[in-house]
Structures are given as C-alpha cells and as structure tokens.
Amino acid sequence: xxxxxxxxxxxxxxxxxQRLVILEELEKAKHIDIDKLYNLVISSCPTLSKATLYRNxxxxxxKDIITEVKVANQKNMYETTKxxxxxxxxKKCGSIEDEVIDTTFLLNEVSKHRNFQIEASSISLSGICExxxxxx
Amino acid sequence: xxxxxxxxxxxxxxxxxQRLVILEELEKAKHIDIDKLYNLVISSCPTLSKATLYRNxxxxxxKDIITEVKVANQKNMYETTKxxxxxxxxKKCGSIEDEVIDTTFLLNEVSKHRNFQIEASSISLSGICExxxxxx
DNA sequence: CTGACTGCAAACGTTTTGCACGGTA
DNA sequence: TACCGTGCAAAACGTTTGCAGTCAG
Numbered sequence: 001x002x003x004x005x006x007x008x009x010x011x012x013x014x015x016x017x018q019r020l021v022i023l024e025e026l027e028k029a030k031h032i033d034i035d036k037l038y039n040l041v042i043s044s045c046p047t048l049s050k051a052t053l054y055r056n057x058x059x060x061x062x063k064d065i066i067t068e069v070k071v072a073n074q075k076n077m078y079e080t081t082k083x084x085x086x087x088x089x090x091k092k093c094g095s096i097e098d099e100v101i102d103t104t105f106l107l108n109e110v111s112k113h114r115n116f117q118i119e120a121s122s123i124s125l126s127g128i129c130e131x132x133x134x135x136x
Numbered sequence: 137x138x139x140x141x142x143x144x145x146x147x148x149x150x151x152x153x154q155r156l157v158i159l160e161e162l163e164k165a166k167h168i169d170i171d172k173l174y175n176l177v178i179s180s181c182p183t184l185s186k187a188t189l190y191r192n193x194x195x196x197x198x199k200d201i202i203t204e205v206k207v208a209n210q211k212n213m214y215e216t217t218k219x220x221x222x223x224x225x226x227k228k229c230g231s232i233e234d235e236v237i238d239t240t241f242l243l244n245e246v247s248k249h250r251n252f253q254i255e256a257s258s259i260s261l262s263g264i265c266e267x268x269x270x271x272x
Numbered sequence: 273c274t275g276a277c278t279g280c281a282a283a284c285g286t287t288t289t290g291c292a293c294g295g296t297a
Numbered sequence: 298t299a300c301c302g303t304g305c306a307a308a309a310c311g312t313t314t315g316c317a318g319t320c321a322g
Contacts, residue, residue, distance in 0.1 A: 014296050014301060034286090049304045054287060056302090070206035072258070088252050099250060105241050110261060114235060116224050119263040122208070125246060127255040150276060150321055170311090185279045190312060192277095 002027060002080070004065075011063045021045045022056055026066060026080050031087075031096040033075040071096070071124065084121070090129035097129065138163060138216070147199045157181045158192055162202060162216050167223075167232040169211040207232070207260065220257070226265035233265065 004023040005015040013019065018041075025040040026032065032040075034053065041048055057078060060066040069077040071089055077096065088097040107118055140159040141151040149155065154177075161176040162168065168176075170189065177184055193214060196202040205213040207225055213232065224233040243254055 009297095016296070016302065018303075047304070050286090051288075051305080052303055058288095068208060070208065072204065072206065086246070088246070088250065091255065097250075097252075099246060101242070101245055101249075103242065106237070106239065106259075107261070109237055110222070110224070110235060113237075114224065114233075115266040115269065116233070116261070117264040117269060118261050119227065121259070121261045123242075123257070123259045125243070125252070125254050125257045128253040130251040133251065133253060145322095152277065152321070154278075183279070186311095187280080187313075188278055194313095 007065060011065060013059065013063065018045055018048055018052055019056055019060075021048070022053065023060070023065070023080065026078060030098070031069060031077045031079050033077050035075070037078065069096070072126070087124040088129065089124055089126045090132055091126055092128055092132040095129055095131070143201060147201060149195065149199065154181055154184050154188055155192055155196075157184070158189065159196075159201070159216065162214060166234070167205060167213045167215050169213050171211070173214065205232070206258075208262070223260040224265065225260055225262045226268055227262055228264055228268040231265055231267070 002023075004020055004027075008015045008019060021041050021044045022037070025037060025044075029037065029040065034050075034057065038048075038050060038053055041053065057066065061068050061078075064081055066078050067081045069079055069087065071077060071087075074089075074094060082098070083100060084103075085098045085100045086103075088099055089095075090097075103121060103123065107121070110116065110118065138159075140156055140163075144151045144155060144159075157177050157180045158173070161173060161180070165173065165176065170186075170193065174184075174186060174189055177189065193202065193204075197204050197214075200217055202214050203217045205215055205223065207213060207223070210225075210230065218234070219236060220239075221234045221236045222239075224235055225231075226233075239257060239259065243257065246252065246254065
C-alpha cells in the first residue's frame with residue numbers, strides 16, 4: 001500500500017485523517033468522480049464536508065499527487081498520479097482502463113514537423129471495452 | 137468560407153442568424169471557450185442571450201458540427217469539427233495548435249495488447265509552443 | 273402558417289469562500 | 298503552541314429550464 005503519509009509530508013502538506021482517507025479511496029477506485037468519491041469517503045470519515053473534499057482535490061492536483069482526468073460526456077475524474085499511461089474509455093459502460101504504451105514514435109513524429117517542446121501527453125481512446133463487446 | 141447554412145439544413149436545424157454567427161466566429165477563432173465566444177458573437181448579434189449560446193453549442197456538438205475540447209486547467213473549448221487531429225497546448229500562453237498526424241501505429245499497438253474496439257481518439261500534447269520558446 | 277428557435281428571468285447544481293473551531297507537527 | 302486544515306453555511310458561479318413571443322422554411 002502506498003505510503004501517502006510520507007508523500008504528503010514531502011509536499012509540505014499535513015497528513016490529516018481526511019486526506020489519507022481520500023487518497024486511499026482514490027487508490028482503490030482507480031478512476032472516480034467527486035460525488036462517488038464523496039460517498040466512499042464518508043463511510044470512513046462521516047463528518048467530512050464536501051468543501052474539504054473540493055479543497056483537497058484541488059490541492060492534491062496542484063501538487064501532482066493526484067491527476068484530473070477529463071472525459072467527454074462524463075464528470076471530471078480523478079486518479080492517483082502514476083507512470084504515464086493512456087485511457088481506454090468505454091462508450092457503453094463508461095469504464096476507464098489504463099494502458100501503459102510506448103508513445104515515442106508519436107512524439108517523434110510531432111517533433112519532426114513542429115518546433116514544439118513536448119512536456120506531457122494526454123491520450124484517450126474511446127470505443128467498446130472487452131466486456132461490452134462480448135455482451136452483444 | 138464554409139457553407140454553414142447548408143450544413144445546418146442537412147442536419148435538420150434551421151439556419152438562424154444566431155447559429156450562423158456562432159459558427160462563423162467559431163471558425164475564425166479555431167479554439168475558443170464560451171465566454172470569449174459570447175463576447176465575439178454579441179458584436180455581430182447584440183441581443184443574443186447566453187441561454188441561446190449554451191443551447192446551440194450543445195445542439196451543434198450533438199450533431200457533430202462542432203467538437204468540445206477538454207483541456208486541463210482550461211475551460212471547455214469548442215472548435216468546428218474537422219479531420220481528426222491532435223492538439224498542441226502551450227503551458228505558457230495557453231494557445232492551442234492543430235496538427236494532423238498519422239496515429240495508426242499507436243492504435244495498432246493498443247489493439248495488439250487489448251481487445252478494445254477503438255472508435256475515436258483524443259490526443260493532446262502540452263508543452264511550450266514555438267513562439268514562447270523564442271521568447272525565453 | 274406552424275413548429276423550431278430565441279430572449280428573458282428564474283431555477284438549479286456545482287464549486288468556492290469566510291469564519292470560528294480543531295488537530296497536526 | 299502555532300498555524301494549517303476542517304466543518305458549516307452562505308455566496309458565487311456556470312448552466313439549464315419554462316414561458317411567451319419571433320422567425321425561418
């Protein structure tokens with residue numbers, strides 16, 4: 001299990017009970033929106049207010065401990081920051097899967113045509129996931 | 137200049153003055169958020185209400201005449217629907233450039249590892265644009 | 273002429289903020 | 298103990314909706 005207490009302290013954030021619960025639920029859920037996360041969090045921490053959840057998600061995003069994932073037709077999702085990966089988003093069931101993939105080829109292709117200094121990439125593919133394909 | 141009147145009629149939408157102005161400003165601006173678009177549109181169409189702008193953007197997105205672009209740390213942007221392309225987003229000045237690029241290699245790579253039926257892709261690279269690089 | 277569209281204002285849901293209290297380091 | 302973080306309630310914000318009037322086809 002990830003040691004979020006140390007991570008928080010390294011980023012000059014206090015390791016409060018609320019923050020630890022938020023991060024643990026986020027880690028378990030992989031990708032989740034605010035409302036679903038709120039419902040999970042209040043079972044371990046019933047007094048937590050939505051204001052605190054909003055404040056912490058913003059804080060954690062700005063310190064790059066978690067990442068905001070924007071998806072068409074869905075609310076903003078959050079995930080704990082991991083190695084670079086792409087998202088496979090199912091149009092049927094809305095699930096999001098991670099896939100680690102080498103994007104060097106793509107980035108080189110862009111660099112060949114453009115004088116643009118790439119620092120990060122965000123790639124998502126939408127379509128039908130394996131589960132929904134077999135359901136048809 | 138794109139013939140938006142015909143495009144609208146083909147999609148069973150009336151070619152109102154408001155819609156044509158919205159589409160023309162969108163075409164000129166390339167990528168733009170609602171508030172900036174509103175300010176442009178009211179100079180050609182001073183009575184246009186934000187409700188109408190919202191309603192039309194949703195309508196035009198659902199008919200695939202325009203496309204919603206989600207970008208980290210920025211409001212939703214809109215562009216007229218064009219051939220598939222990727223976005224180069226500058227972290228310094230916030231500009232968005234389009235780049236048409238062959239993504240077959242990437243998509244094949246995913247198909248090799250996953251049983252996921254890809255229908256669309258959304259790729260954006262963030263970094264520093266040419267203009268900002270020379271400014272340093 | 274008629275249904276689709278618009279403008280206005282009010283409603284709505286989401287996110288942020290001010291303030292007093294509480295908990296971490 | 299000092300100050301960052303929290304909870305609550307209210308405010309601010311962005312977006313949607315109901316309705317009566319207007320306009321494109």
